[in-house]
Amino acid sequence: MSTKNSGSLNFRGTRDWFGDEMRWRKSIVSTIENVFESFGFEPLETPILETMKTLTGKYGEEGEMKLFRLTGNGTDIRRGGLRYDHTVPLARAVALNWNRLIMPYRRYAIGPVFRNESTQAGRFRQFYQCDFDTIGSDSLLVDAEIPTMNYRVLTALGFPVGSFQILVNDRRLLNALARYIEADDNQMLEIFRAWDKLEKVDRESVRKELLDKGLSFRLVSAFDRLTDVLQNATELSATDSLAKISSAMNTPEVTSAVRVVDDLFSYISASGVPPWAVRFYPLLARGLDYYTGPIFETSAGELGSITGGGRFDQLIGQLGGPDLPASGSSFGLERLMVVLEELELKPEFVKPADVFVTVFDQQNPQLIRSSFELASSLRQAGFRVEVYTGSNARLGKQLDICRRKNIPVALIVGEEEISSGNVAVKNMVSSRSGGNQSIIPKKELETFVAGLLG
């Protein structure tokens, strides 16, 4: 079967996850879940199917284009689509259930989201997001937990010192600064988007873009002077940087926003996040329009961004629920795996089972029963045991399969072993060159195998 024909069988922009990759992914998910739960967050799973009424009008024009819609028998089907993220489904679920949830409601969600992306850019149309959010509190304590939890997840995954940095800013500070240069709400959004680009695009092109978008020459010059102050501030500690901004743009609104960010940093540090891992970055703006307070993004240097999040106090109200404040963060799982691989943190050797029980003669029911009995008693003792269930393979081929599967111990029960009450044990790690077989009495088997597994 040619690769080309094969490829067309997969839906474009999706992939299969086989054993090793899947086991690795599961272990990452489990690490993330443990951190989320160590902060008392509860799991919530919302369905993959949502109504288009819930999905539309939340993701902007570009997002809207990427929604998958359903079709099939029945008119209500055509009113359905696939979830695009975990945030809008959370808002929908809270809007439906807020009166029986204990506030603040702290939930996490890990699962696939769906976007009709151009697959040419190497993007997937189904990928995993890992979110945590707190609903129903406007307290800064909620926001302080976000970088703390990001930090705990990344260190639990093995990210070494200096391999990432959590950038922190606040939309209210950005608003205050934009108002300081007398930009209106629309101009503000253009300026925020321009700041987000400054790491990739030079100042001159950003200036040009803003002028093209209709911002006045006066405003763009003010933007420019402000950018100078902010860019210089990014090199300083949070406290020094905030002091500098506050003294340069001394309005009550700026001063008040600065104080909030200062408190935020004090709580983050009280939670044990070391200074290298978190940084006030006054140019951080984050694309999405719905942020209303602190915003966060974790940068893994040249490897790009691995988390994003912030406060979004108006989304639940939009979904028909009460006007509940909310704040949270999201990890992109596939992105995280790429970075872990680049950092050489992908585990090398994964064994799908501890023990491989051969079947000496597949035509001999007595020998088959002995292999099954042996496997069963080892499983009761807690080992993961595969019995060879293929047909017509000689012992050599069976041991070869065991070796290729990285299973470290192989057992053989032939007629001789049955009559003597023994089992032949092969150490498959040391026996690549052959040999290394021990004959062990059945009652000592568990201890011996445990010893081989280390």
Added chain:
Amino acid sequence: MSTKNSGSLNFRGTRDWFGDEMRWRKSIVSTIENVFESFGFEPLETPILETMKTLTGKYGEEGEMKLFRLTGNGTDIRRGGLRYDHTVPLARAVALNWNRLIMPYRRYAIGPVFRNESTQAGRFRQFYQCDFDTIGSDSLLVDAEIPTMNYRVLTALGFPVGSFQILVNDRRLLNALARYIEADDNQMLEIFRAWDKLEKVDRESVRKELLDKGLSFRLVSAFDRLTDVLQNATELSATDSLAKISSAMNTPEVTSAVRVVDDLFSYISASGVPPWAVRFYPLLARGLDYYTGPIFETSAGELGSITGGGRFDQLIGQLGGPDLPASGSSFGLERLMVVLEELELKPEFVKPADVFVTVFDQQNPQLIRSSFELASSLRQAGFRVEVYTGSNARLGKQLDICRRKNIPVALIVGEEEISSGNVAVKNMVSSRSGGNQSIIPKKELETFVAGLLG
């Protein structure tokens, strides 16, 4: 907000899984995964999106009607749909990757499948299936593992002795019996379907249905006599029942099929499945057309069927891969949960965190920092800790939240505690009537809390 308006926000036939229910479901999934892995099965996750080419022509006319199709921007989107089960995606993934898989390939898959069902019947359109299958071996050892694994999963979930029974039959035996009464292939399928109904519908209506379907009077009478033999056989042990069938319908084909089922039972029993848990049921037929060998179904008595499966040797070939034999089984997760609940095996008390740290004064940065520091050090010690992150709640209300969340321990750090190096610990399990507070030096806190948690 009225319930009626709320309801319309959920896509029909889907549901949200909140904390307690979700934690319970996760613990069940984890138990199932552990059993699957103890048999050396590997995880495989296929995408939720598949091409319609893969999905169509596999599920019969009725299944085809229940497929969800995609629509959106781009013509290839309209060639996509949502997976209907895990079996066809497995066959597709193997057809694409068989040359790099080690055979026999043993995989499990746990995740949602999608069916455009009538929601009036209380059916869900998104529900979880837990499948395991072995590809690439026609050995009876593969089939023998199926009821063994079903048994291990159910006992691991706490199903008591006698609460379920795994019914076993073989399509080849059914074929041999149908040929004994000289039914052709189409008549055979009608007869199989009739047998599947015999537990719910009386003999007379089944006879009528078969005559209506065009089966001759001679054939229906033969079916009737055969059914008598099989129904009497269901009350016997597998060996006696098989012997009875073999002597009543003494053709070489029947004899050979009987021998296979007899071996199968011998291997199942060698794997430690007790006689009460597994039963030869010669009337079991299973609706799906694609079964070619042993078939299985677990009955939980009046609570209905909780697993189904069998050998399907021709499906991979249909998906364009080589003609690989396959056999496996599926658990319906929601169905399993209903039965567990009926059996009163649903855990009552789940705590979302071990410790709840109050914030004595939400306006006092020093007190906030102390609460965060305390929470952080307890998490380092392995506890799951929620800090109260709501706003403006007095201590009494915070403790009330802790109580409603079933968190067993609450901590208080006020100014007095900070200056004395102590923490106030409330045992929330015993303190429903108030009281039961201890003042503990910080360095003894972990041991004290661990003691309270038992």
